[in-house]
Amino acid sequence: MNPRYLPLTATIAIFLIAYAVCIAQYPNMLSTRVIGNLLTDNAFLGIAAVGMTFVILSGGIDLSIGAVIAFTGVLLAVLLQSTAIHPLAAFVLALAVTTAFGALMGAIIHHLEMPPFIVTLAGMFLARGMAFVLSIDSIPIKHPFYATLKSVYYKLPGGGRITLIGGLMLLVFAAGILIAHRTRFGANIYALGGGTATARLMGVPIGRTTVMIYALSGFLAGLSGIVFSLYTSAGYSLATVGVELDAIAAVVIGGTLLTGGSGFVAGTLVGILIQGLIQTYITFDGSLSSWWTKILIGLLLFAFILLQKGLILATDRRRRHA
Amino acid sequence: MQPASSYILSATGIDKIFPGAKALNRVDFSLRRGEVHALLGENGAGKSTLVKCLTGAYRRDGGRILVDGADVDPQSTLEAQNLGIGTVYQEVNLLSNLTVAENLFLGRQPKRFGLVDAREMNRRARALLAEYDLDIDVTAELAAYSVAVQQVVAIARAVDLSGKVLILDEPTASLDTHEVAMLFRIVRRLKERGLGIVFITHFLEQVYAISDRITVLRNGQLVGTRETADLPRRDLIAMMLGRELVQEVAGEHGAKGEAGPVRFRFRGFGRKGHIQPFDLDVGAGEVVGIAGLLGSGRTETAEILFGAERADSGTAERDGRTLDLSSPRAAIREKFGFCPEDRKVDGIVGDLSVRENIALALQARRGWARPISRGEQDRLADHYIKALDIRTSDREKPIKLLSGGNQQKAILARWLATNPDFLILDEPTRGIDVGAHAEIIRLIESLCEKGMSLIVISSELEELVAYSSRVIVLRDRAHVAELTGSAVTTDGIVEAIAASAGRADP
Ligand SMILES: Nc1ncnc2c1ncn2[C@@H]1O[C@H](COP(=O)(O)OP(=O)(O)OP(=O)(O)O)[C@@H](O)[C@H]1O
Ligand SMILES: [Mg+2]
Numbered sequence: 142m143n144p145r146y147l148p149l150t151a152t153i154a155i156f157l158i159a160y161a162v163c164i165a166q167y168p169n170m171l172s173t174r175v176i177g178n179l180l181t182d183n184a185f186l187g188i189a190a191v192g193m194t195f196v197i198l199s200g201g202i203d204l205s206i207g208a209v210i211a212f213t214g215v216l217l218a219v220l221l222q223s224t225a226i227h228p229l230a231a232f233v234l235a236l237a238v239t240t241a242f243g244a245l246m247g248a249i250i251h252h253l254e255m256p257p258f259i260v261t262l263a264g265m266f267l268a269r270g271m272a273f274v275l276s277i278d279s280i281p282i283k284h285p286f287y288a289t290l291k292s293v294y295y296k297l298p299g300g301g302r303i304t305l306i307g308g309l310m311l312l313v314f315a316a317g318i319l320i321a322h323r324t325r326f327g328a329n330i331y332a333l334g335g336g337t338a339t340a341r342l343m344g345v346p347i348g349r350t351t352v353m354i355y356a357l358s359g360f361l362a363g364l365s366g367i368v369f370s371l372y373t374s375a376g377y378s379l380a381t382v383g384v385e386l387d388a389i390a391a392v393v394i395g396g397t398l399l400t401g402g403s404g405f406v407a408g409t410l411v412g413i414l415i416q417g418l419i420q421t422y423i424t425f426d427g428s429l430s431s432w433w434t435k436i437l438i439g440l441l442l443f444a445f446i447l448l449q450k451g452l453i454l455a456t457d458r459r460r461r462h463a
Numbered sequence: 464m465q466p467a468s469s470y471i472l473s474a475t476g477i478d479k480i481f482p483g484a485k486a487l488n489r490v491d492f493s494l495r496r497g498e499v500h501a502l503l504g505e506n507g508a509g510k511s512t513l514v515k516c517l518t519g520a521y522r523r524d525g526g527r528i529l530v531d532g533a534d535v536d537p538q539s540t541l542e543a544q545n546l547g548i549g550t551v552y553q554e555v556n557l558l559s560n561l562t563v564a565e566n567l568f569l570g571r572q573p574k575r576f577g578l579v580d581a582r583e584m585n586r587r588a589r590a591l592l593a594e595y596d597l598d599i600d601v602t603a604e605l606a607a608y609s610v611a612v613q614q615v616v617a618i619a620r621a622v623d624l625s626g627k628v629l630i631l632d633e634p635t636a637s638l639d640t641h642e643v644a645m646l647f648r649i650v651r652r653l654k655e656r657g658l659g660i661v662f663i664t665h666f667l668e669q670v671y672a673i674s675d676r677i678t679v680l681r682n683g684q685l686v687g688t689r690e691t692a693d694l695p696r697r698d699l700i701a702m703m704l705g706r707e708l709v710q711e712v713a714g715e716h717g718a719k720g721e722a723g724p725v726r727f728r729f730r731g732f733g734r735k736g737h738i739q740p741f742d743l744d745v746g747a748g749e750v751v752g753i754a755g756l757l758g759s760g761r762t763e764t765a766e767i768l769f770g771a772e773r774a775d776s777g778t779a780e781r782d783g784r785t786l787d788l789s790s791p792r793a794a795i796r797e798k799f800g801f802c803p804e805d806r807k808v809d810g811i812v813g814d815l816s817v818r819e820n821i822a823l824a825l826q827a828r829r830g831w832a833r834p835i836s837r838g839e840q841d842r843l844a845d846h847y848i849k850a851l852d853i854r855t856s857d858r859e860k861p862i863k864l865l866s867g868g869n870q871q872k873a874i875l876a877r878w879l880a881t882n883p884d885f886l887i888l889d890e891p892t893r894g895i896d897v898g899a900h901a902e903i904i905r906l907i908e909s910l911c912e913k914g915m916s917l918i919v920i921s922s923e924l925e926e927l928v929a930y931s932s933r934v935i936v937l938r939d940r941a942h943v944a945e946l947t948g949s950a951v952t953t954d955g956i957v958e959a960i961a962a963s964a965g966r967a968d969p
Contacts, residue, residue, distance in 0.1 A: 145604060319578070322579075322581070323578040323579045323581070324578065324579060325570065325572055325579065327579075328561070328565060328569060328570075328572060328579070329569075329570075331558075331560065331561060331565075332558050332561065332569060334560065335558035335559065335560040335561060336556075336558060339554075339556055339557065339558055340558065341520070341539075341540065342520055342540055342550075342552050342554075343540070343557065343558070343566075343569055343570070344539070344540045344541035344543075344544045344569070344570050345541070345569065345570060346539070346541060402558075402560035403560050
């Protein structure tokens with residue numbers, strides 16, 4: 142097998158094994174209900190993680206997404222509370238703001254040659270701060286359109302439901318896979334991750350690609366914020382703290398190399414599902430502390446980083462003997 | 464004089480200033496349709512810089528560029544590509560994390576219904592590489608292939624991109640004779656189609672074999688442009704160096720240090736799947752040459768001697784004492800040194816200064832607990848910058864800003880600074896200009912006089928003959944012949960290599 146597929150295969154295998162273990166213990170977990178909930182509960186994280194996958198593939202990082210999600214939620218809540226604007230218009234506005242925010246960070250990273258870590262860290266504080274400026278309280282959203290959207294779902298045999306937001310996440314993943322592998326923009330993202338200097342000599346438009354990558358990440362963080370506000374029917378400036386780290390964890394568990402240039406969007410989906418599965422297991426168990434989720438994810442991350450290190454060594458060897 | 468527009472590319476008064484160095488000073492360069500134009504000069508003369516100014520990789524600080532008689536000002540390599548200028552840069556490395564096909568078609572992937580058509584792209588990639596006798600899996604990552612294959616892929620990409628102009632910056636540095644011949648066939652074909660080709664190299668035989676005109680740069684200035692046919696080799700070298708070269712490489716060099724008693728003794732040394740077990744004796748002050756085609760096991764031999772690959776059979780002794788060569792660290796402790804072939808990958812640490820790069824191996828041997836004093840480092844760096852004529856504005860310059868050939872000299876200096884007893888040089892003169900070439904060979908000879916044992920791997924047979932007292936010939940990852948004394952001649956080596964069934968594929 143081509144070694145580049147190995148991390149992805151490992152992730153899928155771990156997911157299947159973990160699911161089998163869960164079912165062996167709690168046969169009830171084998172139901173479309175559980176699967177439907179898994180998608181719904183992790184929809185906002187999954188959507189944001191797609192953006193994070195692109196950023197990491199290009200060799201960067203985006204620490205701002207948790208704050209941007211919270212900001213979007215608060216912005217929507219404030220808009221719907223104090224103006225008569227239709228939620229759809231508010232969505233468009235929120236997406237425009239977050240996309241522009243991401244593009245701005247990308248432009249700073251490229252033109253000022255600043256490390257993405259620093260720029261997006263500043264972006265994180267800025268977005269969180271803006272959320273606080275808008276409101277420090279949790280604002281409920283009571284617009285009837287929200288209720289309509291939440292009642293949309295596709296019924297699976299066995300009683301499970303693919304909700305609007307769960308379905309949206311799957312769509313975003315499908316679009317992400319298409320972008321990564323079937324567009325020139327996608328190829329350029331991988332090229333950036335392989336080395337900026339070389340990519341530039343090969344004629345990759347570095348500046349435009351960098352701006353687009355962070356704009357896309359901003360857009361998806363905004364979309365994730367919309368999904369989160371639908372999910373919780375509220376906007377709160379202290380929400381989704383640390384979600385960027387969960388997203389990074391999902392990307393790495395999904396087999397993407399943290400140094401960029403190698404990985405798959407589909408892997409991130411499996412990474413999200415593994416995290417969700419651990420959480421579901423703990424809920425089913427009832428007696429375990431929810432901190433076990435963190436511990437297990439930590440261990441998984443560690444295992445994956447070791448696996449990747451091993452793979453890099455192995456390919457190096459193969460190349461030298463080729 | 465032809466009217467300006469009969470030139471496919473012409474540049475006048477090109478200036479390029481780097482902080483602390485004027486890399487190009489009012490350089491003129493023009494390229495005719497259907498000509499191969501060699502761009503020559505010492506290491507650091509400004510050849511690569513000129514190329515990068517022409518292709519928009521660098522912003523020039525002055526001058527005009529005309530393509531087909533029209534003013535152009537490429538801001539990026541992409542623009543230059545769109546103007547029909549295809550380039551293989553000196554630091555070729557394509558993107559090793561992409562597949563071969565993606566590397567070939569990056570930025571111009573065939574599309575279907577607005578989406579990249581991977582199947583069509585792979586088909587075209589295979590067709591493209593077939594012209595280069597390269598039948599490889601184009602869907603595999605580039606990293607899976609050897610440097611030589613990667614180089615051919617880079618060339619194929621540039622040729623495919625070049626509607627009008629093809630620029631090749633030292634493309635032959637990691638190719639063997641067979642591949643060079645193939646490249647020249649393709650270049651001649653492009654020439655017939657009316658393309659202009661710029662060719663940079665330090666192999667003067669190749670210049671005379673393929674070029675129509677020659678432009679020489681020195682210290683960032685134009686020395687002149689001549690018809691190749693009217694420029695004898697001796698005059699060309701004088702143009703490049705600004706002086707006569709006292710003695711060009713080749714020919715017999717004095718006595719090849721009488722080999723002293725055997726000092727290093729390897730018996731049945733080998734590693735499965737890597738290099739077959741071999742016996743090797745090296746005397747004090749002796750130079751043993753290693754010859755063979757690419758992929759014949761030359762580099763593998765070096766790696767195993769240096770512990771970069773652990774031997775799984777045989778013994779190594781020094782004056783009867785067993786040597787520990789289980790890792791490079793152990794080998795360095797035994798006073799072994801190894802200057803690798805692929806310096807880009809195994810060699811330089813780009814962001815460190817020239818001084819730090821030179822001191823690196825010596826520091827590693829001493830252990831990090833005993834730092835080399837700054838004064839000592841300065842002294843070492845200055846000594847080697849002078850001895851090897853490393854062109855740099857000062858010793859604190861980050862090494863990545865040096866020209867390719869000068870980086871190479873710095874790596875050589877790193878190993879010489881450790882003052883090893885057993886030094887392995889893999890292609891020590893590759894990419895190094897004629898002047899420095901002679902310096903390095905003189906240096907090799909003086910090292911041997913001091914009693915150092917040397918293993919030199921080289922594809923330049925005249926060079927091997929010039930300084931080796933013995934030459935070992937490799938084939939299919941085994942040591943197959945050993946030439947000694949009067950048998951060490953270029954013809955003798957060629958014969959021994961050719962006795963093989965065929966070319967070992969890399
Ligand atoms: N980015 C840079 N910053 C500062 N100086 C540079 C930079 N790039 C090149 N130089 C300097 O410009 C000079 C010309 O370098 P260039 O790479 O053009 O030489 P070259 O003729 O291609 O040599 P070689 O044969 O060794 O490849 C060198 O002295 C080099 O140190
Ligand atoms: Mg150069």
